[in-house]
Amino acid sequence: MPSQDELVEFITNAMDLLEPGDPALNKLIPYCYKADNNLSKYLDKLKTFTEIKKPTRNQTQEAGKLLEQIVLLSFKGLKGVQSMKSFQSAGPQYDLLVTGDDIYWKGVTKTLYLEWENRNIVIEAKATKDPLPDKQFARLCSIMEHNLIGAGLGIFVTLNGATGFPKRNNPRQRAVSDCRLRQIVFHARTKKIIVVLDKEDLFELRKNVTLIEVLTRKIRDLSELSGLPTTPVENCQEIDLPAHLKSLYEDN
Known part of the structure; x- marks a missing residue:
C-alpha cells in the first residue's frame, strides 16, 4: 500500500502531462495549497x-507591514x-518574489495558467485606503517586462482594489x-498576467x-471581461446568466 506522500507524488507527476489551465487540474488544487495556521489571526488584525x-x-x-505579513x-x-x-534590487523594491523548480511547483504553475519559463510570481502589497492608481500598475508592468523576465504572474494585494476594475454591488x-x-x-502584448486582490x-x-x-478566477476573467467582480470562492460554481437561462439552470 503506497504512503500518502507516494500518492501525492504520483498525482503531481500526472499533472506534468496536463496543459496549463486544463480544467482537470482543479480537482488537484487541494494538493497544491495549504493555508498557514497563523493566517487567520493576521487577517483578524487587518479587519480591525x-x-x-x-x-x-x-x-x-x-497596516503596510501587516499586509506584507x-x-x-x-x-x-x-x-x-x-x-x-x-529586497531592494539595483533598481526596484520587490515586496515578494515567489518561485520553485520542482514537480510540485510545476503543478501550481499549471493551475495558474503559467508556462514553465514564466513560473515566477511577483507580489506587491499596497495598504492605502484609495484604490490602486494607474501609475503603480504601470510600474509593475515595466518591472515584469524589463526586470523580472521570468515572472509570468504579478499580483497586487490591496485594501480597495484598483482603478477601473468592477466594484462589488455595482x-x-x-x-x-x-x-x-x-x-x-499588457496581457495582450506580453501574455503575462497581473491580477488584483482586495480585502474581501x-x-x-x-x-x-x-x-x-x-x-x-481572476485570471480567467482577464480573458472573459465579464464586467463583474469575480465570484466569491464560497460559491463553488460561477453562474452568470440572464434570467431566462438562469431559471432553467436552477430548475431541478
Missing part, C-alpha cells in the same frame, strides 16, 4: 484596521515553493479604463485552497 475610519500615519504604516503567510502555503525573497461594467485597461493591454478576497483566505481558486 479596515474598520478605522481615519487611520493615523503610524497606523497606515503598520499576510502575503508571506498566504504564499508560503503553495506546494513546491523553494524561494521567497523581499452594475455590470461595459467599458474599461485606468488600471483595468492597462491590465488588458483576502478575508476568503481563512479557508484552505482558496488562494489558488481566487487567483484562477
Whole structure:
C-alpha cells in the first residue's frame, strides 16, 4: 500500500502531462495549497484596521507591514515553493518574489495558467485606503517586462482594489479604463498576467485552497471581461446568466 506522500507524488507527476489551465487540474488544487495556521489571526488584525475610519500615519504604516505579513503567510502555503525573497534590487523594491523548480511547483504553475519559463510570481502589497492608481500598475508592468523576465504572474494585494476594475454591488461594467485597461493591454502584448486582490478576497483566505481558486478566477476573467467582480470562492460554481437561462439552470 503506497504512503500518502507516494500518492501525492504520483498525482503531481500526472499533472506534468496536463496543459496549463486544463480544467482537470482543479480537482488537484487541494494538493497544491495549504493555508498557514497563523493566517487567520493576521487577517483578524487587518479587519480591525479596515474598520478605522481615519487611520493615523503610524497606523497606515503598520497596516503596510501587516499586509506584507499576510502575503508571506498566504504564499508560503503553495506546494513546491523553494524561494521567497523581499529586497531592494539595483533598481526596484520587490515586496515578494515567489518561485520553485520542482514537480510540485510545476503543478501550481499549471493551475495558474503559467508556462514553465514564466513560473515566477511577483507580489506587491499596497495598504492605502484609495484604490490602486494607474501609475503603480504601470510600474509593475515595466518591472515584469524589463526586470523580472521570468515572472509570468504579478499580483497586487490591496485594501480597495484598483482603478477601473468592477466594484462589488455595482452594475455590470461595459467599458474599461485606468488600471483595468492597462491590465488588458499588457496581457495582450506580453501574455503575462497581473491580477488584483482586495480585502474581501483576502478575508476568503481563512479557508484552505482558496488562494489558488481566487487567483484562477481572476485570471480567467482577464480573458472573459465579464464586467463583474469575480465570484466569491464560497460559491463553488460561477453562474452568470440572464434570467431566462438562469431559471432553467436552477430548475431541478
